[in-house]
Amino acid sequence: MSDPKTVAGWLAKAEAYLIGRGVPEASANAEFLLAEVLGTGRGRLRAEGAQVVSERNGLHFWTFVRKRGKRVPLAYVLGWQPFAGCRIEVNEAVLVPRPETEELVELAAREAEAMKLPRLHVVDVGTGSGCVAIALAKRLPGAQLYATDVSPAALKLAQDNAVANHVSQRVRVLREDLFKPRAGAPWADLAVSNPPYIPTAEVDKLEPEVLKEPRLALDGGPDGLEHLRAIAGDAKRLVKPGGRLVLEFGAGQAESVQRLLLEAGLASVRIYKDFQGQERLAAAVV
Ligand SMILES: C[S@@+](CC[C@H](N)C(=O)[O-])C[C@H]1O[C@@H](n2cnc3c(N)ncnc32)[C@H](O)[C@@H]1O
Known part of the structure; x- marks a missing residue:
């Protein structure tokens, strides 16, 4: 033909x-x-x-x-994905930003505004493409963002995205492993994270498109909670007293995440639904 x-x-x-x-x-x-x-x-x-x-x-x-x-994800074929009003370049080294994560940004921005601090230090743990840190930098003009990841290829892309979205002055990209014990006094006012949260045994059952995304961005350990547990456990060493922690997690994990946050000694733990009515977000005071 x-x-x-x-x-x-x-x-x-x-x-x-x-x-x-x-x-x-x-x-x-x-x-x-x-x-x-x-x-x-x-x-x-x-x-x-x-x-x-x-x-x-x-x-x-x-x-x-x-x-x-x-079955290469559409965003990988195009090379970019719209996210919270930003154009985010993507490649096989990073998770494709999801629409639910725009709600994480919104919630984190509301928590930040509620603190009424003139200059805010915000850390995005597991930044991937940098989408959350970049969108927050745009949403919070007085904030300094720290975008962390263990993947050098992701960090390179996050840096490029920060430049392309004109926020590189306020987004610092850092290689940091959330499983490494943290030294020094807590310094952040707000920590935000969309960590890997899929149980290891579930990863291989995902759609072909998702399997093209980095396993490092998906696999949350045997119960899917490994990274969420580490972040909750580390919150008081990372975030100043009175600061906030805002998390995204998987459907069906709300109760466990709530328990992890309470066990870590955090206060005012709240769970929020995403636009599909699933409990997928948490905020807490450190
Ligand atoms: C679910 S992806 C989220 C990416 C991006 N924040 C988003 O919302 O689209 C999780 C990210 O955590 C990173 N990651 C995995 N293990 C990590 C660790 N031990 N320390 C820091 N980052 C880690 C992965 O490389 C990946 O970029």
């Missing part, structure tokens, strides 16, 4: 191809990919269905479609 010539033709061909490979939301995926190649908005594509696509753009689009057909 010869290649299609028009926008509508390419979209139809891509949709059929992606459906054949089990890609969820094949039509929307095809639109996102073609919009990226043509440098236009997804909404405009349908209106421009009769427009001719150049041979070069057609080839470029098909390279994208084939990659997506291998």
